[in-house]
Amino acid sequence: MANIVILRSAFLLFLSMAFVIQIAYAGGEGSLRPEQCGSACDHRCSATQYKKACLTYCNLCCNKCLCVPSGTYGHKEECPCYNNWKTKKGTPKCP
Template identity: 75%
Template sequence: MARLSCFSTAFFLIFALICTIDVMAQSPGRADGSVRPTGGEGSLRAEQCGGACAYRCSATSHKNPCIEFCNMCCKKCLCVPSGTHGHKEECPCYNNWKTKEGGPKCP
């Protein structure tokens, strides 16, 4: 009987953890104020850009320019694509903003 109870408790905890992770992945702003962006145009408020860009630029070796341009793009588009690179199709404004030379403006 104790085995069944332990198994039930473990199953419930794992299920609750999976549900919590799924909800956090769908929400751009979390209860602790940190941001793990999921993309989508207009999905952020201007004050959330700093956290979203810090995450977006976390894997690059050129952090300062990445964060500078990401913040500029985020404040215009109110979105940052999910992940540390790629996924720009989630935010057309962010994806389509180009430099004078025709290259991508947003990291």
Template identity: 65%
Template sequence: MTKFVFVLLLISLMVFVSQLAYGGGEGSLKPGECSKACEYRCSKTRIPTTCLHFCNMCCDKCLCVPSGTYGHKEECPCYNNWKSRQRKPKCP
């Protein structure tokens, strides 16, 4: 019984962490969850402060952060389609 409870707790923790780290689709995050999702998204970038700034701005608007640390922007069309004045992607 103890192993079963431990496994359930471990699975619950993994699901919780993955929801924070991975947006899970457009509008799937609450505003308070953006910072954790962006910390993960920007964890491997060379310029983390800039990445975090734009990621949080994009997440606040779209309530989504693509999974992983790079790519997968198709998961969040709002995040993917927001462009700068130079027509470059605004969101990391």
């Protein structure tokens, strides 16, 4: 009986952790809180050779849009605000 209770508790903990990770990286405008931007941008910029610039603009965009697309590249359609924010020259502002 004790084993069932332990297994059930572990399963519920796993589900809650998976839900938090899904919210943090699944994208969707407004899905992040400002304090989550740092870790989401660390993941987003992990594969670039221009890490400092990527982190700067990713955090700027995340704080405005409260969203970071999943993965390290692409998937910007998940966050319309992030995708549509442009520089004065019309190029994408957000990495």
